[in-house]
Amino acid sequence: MKLHELRDNEGATKPRKRIGRGPGSGTGKTGGRGIKGQKSRSGVAIKGYEGGQMPLYQRLPKRGFNKPNRKKFAVINLGLIQKFIDEGKLDSKAAITEDALVASGLVRRKLDGVRVLAKGELTAKVELNVTGASKSAVEAVAKAGGSLTTASAAE
Numbered sequence: 001m002k003l004h005e006l007r008d009n010e011g012a013t014k015p016r017k018r019i020g021r022g023p024g025s026g027t028g029k030t031g032g033r034g035i036k037g038q039k040s041r042s043g044v045a046i047k048g049y050e051g052g053q054m055p056l057y058q059r060l061p062k063r064g065f066n067k068p069n070r071k072k073f074a075v076i077n078l079g080l081i082q083k084f085i086d087e088g089k090l091d092s093k094a095a096i097t098e099d100a101l102v103a104s105g106l107v108r109r110k111l112d113g114v115r116v117l118a119k120g121e122l123t124a125k126v127e128l129n130v131t132g133a134s135k136s137a138v139e140a141v142a143k144a145g146g147s148l149t150t151a152s153a154a155e
Contacts, residue, residue, distance in 0.1 A: 130150060
């Protein structure tokens with residue numbers, strides 16, 4: 001296969017419909033809008049306007065709340081930590097910190113901290129220092145013979 005032989009699959013793209021380009025095009029004259037009426041005119045917003053009455057979307061109350069100071073954690077699973085240790089990207093002998101996780105490429109950026117969850121299997125004995133962890137993750141690390149300390153526990 002060469003560069004000039006590359007093409008889209010059959011039927012993947014459709015040509016643009018050119019409206020108002022003469023009677024031979026099939027969409028000339030009225031351009032597929034029919035004759036007269038509000039919908040044939042430009043600048044019409046039928047869906048949102050209710051004839052001067054207060055629109056439904058404004059009559060209904062606002063719901064919910066977005067916490068302005070919420071924390072966003074980078075989430076990692078124990079299975080991924082084990083995989084990176086097996087591949088030699090993380091050193092299980094030394095303490096695994098958040099900076100070590102970023103350097104290995106397991107976490108792109110720390111955000112407000114790194115939180116460890118218990119999905120997957122951890123077999124290596126590791127010492128983890130992170131911002132947060134689920135209870136089951138702490139238990140799983142302890143079961144493998146390691147230790148997991150969180151920032152909240154250190155304070």
